[in-house]
Amino acid sequence: MRIGIFGGTFDPIHVGHMIIGEQVMDELGLDQVIFVPGGIPPHKEASSVRASAEDRLALVEAAVAGNERFSVDRVEIDTGRAMHSVETVRILKERSPEHEWFFVTGADEVSNLLTWKEPDRLLEQAVMVAATRPGYDLSKLDHLESGLQNFDRIFPVECSRVDISATGIRRRMLQGKTVRYLVPEAVREMIEEKGLYRGDEKRNEGEPLKEEIS
Numbered sequence: 001m002r003i004g005i006f007g008g009t010f011d012p013i014h015v016g017h018m019i020i021g022e023q024v025m026d027e028l029g030l031d032q033v034i035f036v037p038g039g040i041p042p043h044k045e046a047s048s049v050r051a052s053a054e055d056r057l058a059l060v061e062a063a064v065a066g067n068e069r070f071s072v073d074r075v076e077i078d079t080g081r082a083m084h085s086v087e088t089v090r091i092l093k094e095r096s097p098e099h100e101w102f103f104v105t106g107a108d109e110v111s112n113l114l115t116w117k118e119p120d121r122l123l124e125q126a127v128m129v130a131a132t133r134p135g136y137d138l139s140k141l142d143h144l145e146s147g148l149q150n151f152d153r154i155f156p157v158e159c160s161r162v163d164i165s166a167t168g169i170r171r172r173m174l175q176g177k178t179v180r181y182l183v184p185e186a187v188r189e190m191i192e193e194k195g196l197y198r199g200d201e202k203r204n205e206g207e208p209l210k211e212e213i214s
């Protein structure tokens with residue numbers, strides 16, 4: 001089988017993520033996309049993550065519930081610390097080495113690949129799928145060629161342009177504005193039920209602050 005791993009903070013998951021998962025799956029003929037919440041990317045301050053790991057996980061579970069080809073994995077959350085992508089992929093791949101693995105991430109993050117831990121090893125383990133995001137200029141990936149032996153394992157996929165970000169959703173929530181249709185309905189309901197992103201929740205309750213990590 002061809003399996004995609006889609007890692008992110010998912011704080012919260014939104015329809016931009018769902019569209020990437022679906023379109024990458026279609027474009028590359030993947031059998032499954034596994035969403036892996038937990039990791040804090042290097043450009044994000046741990047303190048900027050608003051919801052607890054368990055709440056973010058629950059939101060992703062609610063989002064993927066209706067799609068039999070989408071699933072969620074708790075590997076990063078259960079590890080209890082932020083993980084390098086190369087480590088996440090290695091663990092998932094060790095469980096099922098017979099599959100062909102793809103690592104899905106936004107093209108803007110792929111452009112920083114040289115700062116990640118062991119990028120060439122990551123590319124050996126999985127084909128890197130660079131999902132484009134609004135306004136993205138693919139030539140921003142060109143500089144990676146001279147720094148990577150496995151540059152040809154980076155595969156840009158043009159996804160529908162959806163100008164939605166988790167930051168924007170959190171901002172709207174803080175302002176008391178609607179996020180209906182920006183997130184799957186089940187996610188919106190869960191955000192309401194749990195009272196998340198209103199600015200008065202105890203941040204990362206029960207979760208130690210994570211170090212910045214790539």
Ligand code: ATP
Pocket residue numbers: 007008009010011016017020104105106107108109131132133134162163164165166167168
């Ligand atoms: P934040 O606004 O908090 O930075 P985000 O919306 O970018 O969050 P992440 O959880 O960091 O969400 O996203 C996971 C991956 O999805 C990242 O690689 C990111 O680049 C990508 N991504 C998120 N939203 C979009 C979008 N609308 N179009 C393309 N890629 C996206």
